[in-house]
Amino acid sequence: MTDRQRLITVPVPLGERAYDILVGRGLIGSAGARIAALGARAAAIVTDEHVGPLYASALTGALEAQGLRTTLVVLPPGEATKSYASLERVCDAVLEARIERGDLVVALGGGVIGDLAGFAAAVVRRGVRFVQVPTTLLSQVDSSVGGKTGINSRHGKNLVGAFHQPSLVLADTALLDTLPAREMRAGYAEVAKYGLIDDARFFAWCEANWQGIFAGGPERDEAVAQSCRAKAAVVVRDEHETGDRALLNLGHTFGHALEKITAYDSARLVHGEGVAIGLALAFRFSAFLGLCPPGDAERVEAHLTAAGLPTRLSQVPGGCGTVDELLAAMAQDKKVKGGALTFILARGIGRSFIAPGIEAGKVRAFLDSEIGTSRT
Amino acid sequence: MTDRQRLITVPVPLGERAYDILVGRGLIGSAGARIAALGARAAAIVTDEHVGPLYASALTGALEAQGLRTTLVVLPPGEATKSYASLERVCDAVLEARIERGDLVVALGGGVIGDLAGFAAAVVRRGVRFVQVPTTLLSQVDSSVGGKTGINSRHGKNLVGAFHQPSLVLADTALLDTLPAREMRAGYAEVAKYGLIDDARFFAWCEANWQGIFAGGPERDEAVAQSCRAKAAVVVRDEHETGDRALLNLGHTFGHALEKITAYDSARLVHGEGVAIGLALAFRFSAFLGLCPPGDAERVEAHLTAAGLPTRLSQVPGGCGTVDELLAAMAQDKKVKGGALTFILARGIGRSFIAPGIEAGKVRAFLDSEIGTSRT
Numbered sequence A, B: 001m002t003d004r005q006r007l008i009t010v011p012v013p014l015g016e017r018a019y020d021i022l023v024g025r026g027l028i029g030s031a032g033a034r035i036a037a038l039g040a041r042a043a044a045i046v047t048d049e050h051v052g053p054l055y056a057s058a059l060t061g062a063l064e065a066q067g068l069r070t071t072l073v074v075l076p077p078g079e080a081t082k083s084y085a086s087l088e089r090v091c092d093a094v095l096e097a098r099i100e101r102g103d104l105v106v107a108l109g110g111g112v113i114g115d116l117a118g119f120a121a122a123v124v125r126r127g128v129r130f131v132q133v134p135t136t137l138l139s140q141v142d143s144s145v146g147g148k149t150g151i152n153s154r155h156g157k158n159l160v161g162a163f164h165q166p167s168l169v170l171a172d173t174a175l176l177d178t179l180p181a182r183e184m185r186a187g188y189a190e191v192a193k194y195g196l197i198d199d200a201r202f203f204a205w206c207e208a209n210w211q212g213i214f215a216g217g218p219e220r221d222e223a224v225a226q227s228c229r230a231k232a233a234v235v236v237r238d239e240h241e242t243g244d245r246a247l248l249n250l251g252h253t254f255g256h257a258l259e260k261i262t263a264y265d266s267a268r269l270v271h272g273e274g275v276a277i278g279l280a281l282a283f284r285f286s287a288f289l290g291l292c293p294p295g296d297a298e299r300v301e302a303h304l305t306a307a308g309l310p311t312r313l314s315q316v317p318g319g320c321g322t323v324d325e326l327l328a329a330m331a332q333d334k335k336v337k338g339g340a341l342t343f344i345l346a347r348g349i350g351r352s353f354i355a356p357g358i359e360a361g362k363v364r365a366f367l368d369s370e371i372g373t374s375r376t
């Protein structure tokens, strides 16, 4: 670490699975020493074809300088990479690299790479350690924290996977400088989400500071760290998502349904855009049910719109499907318990709660009012 | 349960993952009620084409009589079924059946089905519960106990998987009446193994009672229960195989290498036959190193031979490969730590221990003496 680097440490106190999330600009410069300190002798670095050319050689070099044997696995970018075929490919490469139980898998990339490489680490030899080096805003504030790993199934996203906590997360906010603007915005939806869940003050801070986050000022580091703290707090309360952790799914029941309907085609919709529309829908649905002041729903929509995010079903390129299609997509989602739909709703900004047993009829009426013309 | 049934309960006290292994003749008659008592609403039964026609309809009927919705997934029999492709097939079928977190996957079959279905249960929705109904002697005394699940990779057996404890194990010893004699013998190698590890008295009991085990007398139930107790005790001491549990691998370092060399072709060698040869080799290797009285190694060989099991490399149909091939196969095995070979050796019957850092040269010299003529 040089003097000009500000480093924020967010501990994730999960007992024997405890680890630190380090947030800072230029952190990758010290990644070699930090990862080597974990005591591994070898590392398999998993990345994608966008991120690899930008950052893999720096990371590989840094690890090798510390005496680690490294192997690089480069996958095609995009959601389709979270597949059984890629899982097999990564596991084979990790075994080929003779990674043993004390060694490491390092995920260098966005949520796709983190989820896939983390899952491979969870199952190779029934579990080897792994380190997350998230390179998108979404993965820095969300997917690299909490230990959820997995791949997609033809029945839906993330339906096959494991809980496997990383040994270390290195979130270098400078890596986001090369992130396409659209991906930056998509990740920002998750940042805003933390305020909406239970921290009205943070949401207000976001309303005032979002431009600094996008521009790469110190606000970016603060937003990443605060998001990690918020997520870590929920994860620590409910590591295996049997209760509270479901709050993190605010905006995701609608969001996942939209991703499914757009066939996970990122040209149409990326995850964070689905979440943005989902957040706006969750607040409007809450208002529709008389739970939330309509003014709060409007404030959510206004802020997401200001940040360049979509908030309406009509903004899904190529259409959002019919109400029946949306309902069917939600019903196969994993937040279904005993047949009834579970939503995360809100009584206002920062006042979300888990609402199990929401009748399909209510959802249908709400979606009808949102889509309007799509039914004949 | 009818009166004439003797039921032995072996508890596996693993804290919040604690479960019971029930052992008894005719137990499948009460499986419906016992599985329903776990509180699930649906069950996906996974089986193979040998076992399905014999027992699936009884189990399905029993579960449906208790109000559970059931789905049957039937896979080809054999080791090749422990593949990524089968994993995908089972996960898809389980998701298709809308199995939720409180529901069940039921493995009805031998170790192949148990390992595969257990792994699928571990990863579908990041973990659903599962029940083992083991139908081979090997799976009743070994693979269904301890929570190790997994599939094979092109780099070796069981290299991809998860630790996932079952919620219940129902070992109906009557199901073994239809088991081919060769499979029965193969499973018996694992029974004898428990005596050899740390229970000389049990090994002596086996020497006196093995015929009753094969014939299906009360000795069979006792042997299954005692084996489960032995395995459970080790598993409870070391759930994730970081230490002690490795003792269970007595005979397996050699055994796995032989399975690899025979390309997992069960026409040539089944797992238990590899283990039988491996047990005999482990004792002879221990004697070769001056650790174990040669008389004990001879007693091991004599008993396994009496039970119809192979004990010599020369008994591998089609040949056991060269010393170099055997060493290479052992080196990629997962019991390699930091490059050195770890063996389970013995100071005598019932006196096994973990021996890390065994030099390849010693192994080579021993194998040379065993193979003799295969080098030119």
Ligand SMILES: NC(=O)c1ccc[n+]([C@@H]2O[C@H](COP(=O)([O-])OP(=O)(O)OC[C@H]3O[C@@H](n4cnc5c(N)ncnc54)[C@H](O)[C@@H]3O)[C@@H](O)[C@H]2O)c1
Binding pocket: A048, A049, A050, A051, A054, A077, A078, A079, A082, A109, A110, A111, A112, A113, A115, A135, A136, A137, A138, A139, A142, A143, A144, A145, A146, A147, A148, A149, A157, A158, A175, A176, A177, A178, A179, A180, A183, A186, A271, A272
């Ligand atoms: N595990 C969890 O808890 C969790 C939580 C939320 C989302 N997710 C998952 O995360 C995934 C989405 O993650 P994502 O949004 O990071 O997508 P992503 O990994 O696909 O990355 C988005 C795009 O940006 C590129 N990219 C990444 N870093 C870059 C950089 N620094 N410079 C230039 N380009 C870069 C990638 O190659 C890709 O094209 C989804 O699969 C979602 O299910 C997981």
Ligand SMILES: NC(=O)c1ccc[n+]([C@@H]2O[C@H](COP(=O)([O-])OP(=O)(O)OC[C@H]3O[C@@H](n4cnc5c(N)ncnc54)[C@H](O)[C@@H]3O)[C@@H](O)[C@H]2O)c1
Binding pocket: B048, B049, B050, B051, B054, B077, B078, B079, B082, B109, B110, B111, B112, B113, B115, B135, B136, B137, B138, B139, B142, B143, B144, B145, B146, B147, B148, B149, B157, B158, B175, B176, B177, B178, B179, B180, B183, B186, B271, B272
């Ligand atoms: N998870 C563990 O801890 C563990 C431990 C030991 C072995 N294993 C695994 O177990 C597997 C071997 O198990 P296995 O020996 O049970 O093999 P298996 O499952 O292949 O069964 C052997 C054969 O017997 C048939 N069969 C099963 N039950 C029958 C019955 N009641 N009547 C008639 N035919 C029947 C099967 O169809 C198969 O053809 C290997 O893959 C091995 O790696 C796992």
